[in-house]
Every structure is written in C-alpha cells, then in structure tokens.
Amino acid sequence: MTEQQVLLQLQQLPANLRQEVVDFIGYLFTKHTMQKAQKNRPKFGSAKGKYRMSADFDEPLDEFKDYM
Numbered sequence: 778m779t780e781q782q783v784l785l786q787l788q789q790l791p792a793n794l795r796q797e798v799v800d801f802i803g804y805l806f807t808k809h810t811m812q813k814a815q816k817n818r819p820k821f822g823s824a825k826g827k828y829r830m831s832a833d834f835d836e837p838l839d840e841f842k843d844y845m
Contacts, residue, residue: 787798837845 787795790798
C-alpha cells in the first residue's frame with residue numbers, strides 16, 4: 778500500500794475516526810521505540826568475569842599521603 782492510498786483512505790474517514798488513526802499511529806511508534814530500547818539494553822551481570830580489579834584497589838594512593 779502506497780502513501781497516496783493511505784492518505785486517500787484517511788481523507789474518506791469521518792473526523793472522529795481520523796483521530797483514532799492518528800492515535801493508533803502514535804501507539805505503534807511508541808511500541809516500536811520501546812522494543813528497540815529494550816533490545817539494546819545490557820542485562821545485569823553480563824560483564825561478570827570480564828574485568829579484574831587489583832587487590833589493593835581500595836588502598837589509599839601514594840599521591841594523597843600528604844592530605845591524610
């Protein structure tokens with residue numbers, strides 16, 4: 778179905794049904810963008826085991842000894 782056919786059919790509808798069509802298009806757009814956002818979101822814990830921290834990670838830095 779081409780855009781011209783859609784517009785022709787839309788113009789033939791009563792005003793209240795046109796508004797329903799516009800609302801439905803908005804719903805479809807929102808649904809599509811939400812599905813896209815969910816697909817790109819990483820799952821919690823998916824990077825487990827990929828990074829290692831040194832054993833002295835929480836130890837104070839030598840550069841800040843003057844301030845401690």
